[in-house]
Amino acid sequence: MNPMQPYATHVAIRDGKILSVGGADDVKQWGDAEIVDTFSDKVLMPGFVEGHCHLMEGAMWDAVYVGYYDRRGPDGRRWPGLTSLDAVIERLKAAQSEMTSADAPLLAWGFDPIFFGTQRLSVRELDTVSAKRPIVILHASVHLMNVNSPMLARAGIDEETDIDGIDKDESGQPTGELQEFAAMFPVYREIGAGLSIAASESTKAIWNFGRVAQLAGVTTATDLVNDFSESGNRNLREVTASADFPVRIVPAFAPQRSPEGGAQRVLSAMETATPKLHFGPVKFIVDGSIQGFTARLKWPGYLNGKPNGLWLIPPSQFVEVFTPFHEAGLQLHVHTNGDEATELVLDAFERLLTLHPRRDHRHTLQHCQMADASQLARAASLGLCINFFSNHIYYWGDAHYTQTMGADRANRMNAAESARRLGIPFAFHSDAPITPLNPLFTAWCASQRETASGRVLGANERVPIADALRAITLGAAYTLKMDHLVGSIEVGKFADFAVLAEDPAEVAPQRLKDLEVWGTVLGGRIFQAPAG
C-alpha cells in the first residue's frame, strides 16, 4: 500500500515492528537476521483493518448460526448457509440433540426472513425442534426474533397480548415473531445476557471475536459501540495483553449509550492505550437502517411507501452534541444511513467546523449508504472521511432494488468510486455481526457490486481493485487515525500482515472474495488459520 514501494521480497522485523522492507540485500544492512521462509510461496499484505464492526460478533458464536450465507466460526469451522426453512429446522434439531441440560434455552442467530419470500418461521416449525425447551432465534438485523411456544409461555405472551411487535396469525395466535425492543424484552429477561451488547464484554466473546477476525486476515478491528464499563475495560485489557490474542482492538466510545464522563472518558482511556488496545474514536448514531425502514430518507422516501424512519438524536441538537468531543480533539464517527440523515449531519459539520475550525479532524461518516453526488462533494470540501457499508450491495442489494429504494437509488448506493474521484479518504466495512467479517469479501463487493442474485448495482460505482485493497488496509487505518501505525508495510509500523495464498492484485477481480487467507502475522508473531 506504500505507493513508493508497492512490492518487495523481504521484510525484516524487530521488536514487533517493521525494521526494513526491500530485497534480501537491503534488509541485511541491519545485520544478520534469522530467515523465516514460511511465506516464500505466499503473499504478504498489510494486515486488514476493519473500521466498523462489533465485538458482539464474538458473543454471537455462543449461539447456533442459522444465517442464509456461509460463515466461519471462531474455531475455523465453516457453517454452510441455510437456504431453506427446512435446513434451519434441521440445524436447530442437530444443535438441540447435542445439548446436555434438559431445559436450557437453545439460542440461534443470523436468521433473515427477507430471503424466504413470504415464507415465515413460526412456533409450529420451531416446536418440532422442541416443544419443551425454549428456543430463541435472533434475526440478522438484531431487531427481531423468532421463538417457540415454551419461550412464549415463559415470556407470558399469548393471544391476549395486544401490542405492536407481537406478530399474530389469522386466528389471533402469536406466530412467535417478536419485533423490536418491547416485544423482545421479556425474552431477554429469560435468557439473561445472551445475544446482547453487554454479552460482548466477556473475555470469551473477545477471544472469539479475535479468532473470527484472524481467519479473515484482520489484524486491527474496531468495536464501534463500546460501553467503556469497568468490567469491559478490564476484560479487554486482560485479553489483548495475551501474546496469543491475534488482533489490535479499537473500542469507540458511544455517548448515546453511556453518556457518563463525556470526552474526558476517552481522553483518560487514551492515556492507558497499549499497542493492542487503541482508543480515540467517538461514535454517534443519528438514524436507523434502510432494510429495517428506520433510516431517514429524503424525498421520495421508501419505494414501498413505508413512513420515514427514526432520528436517534434530534437534528437541531447535532452541533451541540458533537461540539464537546470535537473541541477535545477527538474523532467523530457518525452513523448516517439514509440520505436525509447524511444531509443534516453534513449541515452540522459545516456549522461545527465554521464555529470551531480544526485541521485534520478526520471525522468519518459511517455507512453513508445513500449519499448522492452533491452530498459527497460537500463531504469532500468539509474534509470528512467515509466508511461505506459495501457489504449491503451483496446482502440486501436485491431488497434495496425491489423494496426499499428502487433501481436508481440502489444503483448509486455506497458510492465509493464517486468518493475516490472526489479525493475523499474512504474505507469499507462489514458491521459484523450484521454481515460476516471478511475484508476481502467486502473489497469484492465494492469492486464488483454484485447482489446475491447476481444483479450488478451501478457498474459505474465499481472501485478499481488497487483502491479496494487500499480501502481495507491503509484507507481504514486513516479513518481511525492509525495510518502511522498500521495499514501498509513500511518501516516503523507494526509488523502486521495478512498472509494470502495468491496475490489479490493479480487474480481476476471476481475471485477476490474466494482468496484463501493462510493466516496473519501480528507484531511479528505468526497466527496460522485453521483450515476452512
Place this chain on the structure above:
Amino acid sequence: MNAIPLVVIGGYLGAGKTTLLNHILSNAGSRRITVLVNDFGSINIDASLIRQRTDDVINLENGCVCCSIGGRLVEALLAISSRTDAPDLLIIEASGVSDPVRIAQIGLLDRAFRLDGIVVLVDAERVEETLADPYVGDIAQRQIAGATAIVLNKMDLLGEPAREAVKARVEALANSRVIVQTTHAAVPLGLVFEEGHPLPARSIGAMPLSASPTPRDLCSFSFVTDACLSRKKLKEALRSFSAKLLRAKGFVRLESDGALHELHVVGNRAVISASPARTCAQSQIVLIGMFDREDESIARAALKAAEVGA
C-alpha cells in the same frame, strides 16, 4: 411479584418534559419514584430536591431516584425489575425525537411493569412550527397520536384565539381526548399517579381527583355489577369511550370461566389477565378520565351492555 406502575413521558424538545418531572418529583409525597432518563446530556432537577448526585444518578431528599441511562434501557429495566425494593412508580422520560409508544409497550407486555400512561407534552407556542418542520414534523405527529394523555404546556404564552387553534390542531392529531392545559407543566397529579385508594370498595360516583383547579373534568367513577361480563363485549365497551379514558383498573368476572380476572386499561389498550383467587363475587372497575356527567352515563351504559344477558 407486583407489577411496577410505569408512566412514559414524551414530547419534542423544549415541550417541558423536565419541568413536568420536577413538578412530579416535588409532589411525590411518600411515593418512591424512580425516573429513567432515556437520553444523554445532563438532567436538570431542581437543586432544592437533590440530596446527592453523581454523573448519572441523582438521589433526592424524598427518596426518589433519577438516573440517566443513555441508550441502555434494556439493561436498566432488567436491573429495576430484579430489585427487591421496587419503586412505587417508574417514570421513563423518552428523548425528544423518540416515539414514547415504543417504550411504553414494555408496560403492556412484561409482567414486571404495568403501563399507567403515555403522557406527551406539547409546547403550545411552538407546536405549529415543530409540526411543519420537514425533518421532525412527522415524529412530533407520531408522539401526539400515541399519547394516552396530552399536556398542552406554556398556554400562558398564548392569547385566547391562539389557544383554541392549538387545541383544535392537537385534537385533530390525537387519539386521546385526555388533554390538559397547563403553564409550567403543572399538571393535576392524578394524571400521573393515583391519589386515592388503589381499588374500589364501592361505587363512589364522580368525584374530583385532585385539589388542583384544572382541569375540572378529570374525574373518576366506578362501575360495579353482579353479572358476568363478556370478554369481547367488555373490550368493545372500553374501546367505545377510550379516547376520554386515562386509565381503568379492577376485577371482572368473565362469562368464559366464571372466574375473576384482573383488568387494566390504558387509553385504548385493555389487558385482561388471570388473577389469583379473590373472594369478591362482584365485578368492579374504577375508571379515570375526562368524563362529564353525560360521558359518564354513556360509558356506564356501554359497560352495562357487556353484561351477559344484557
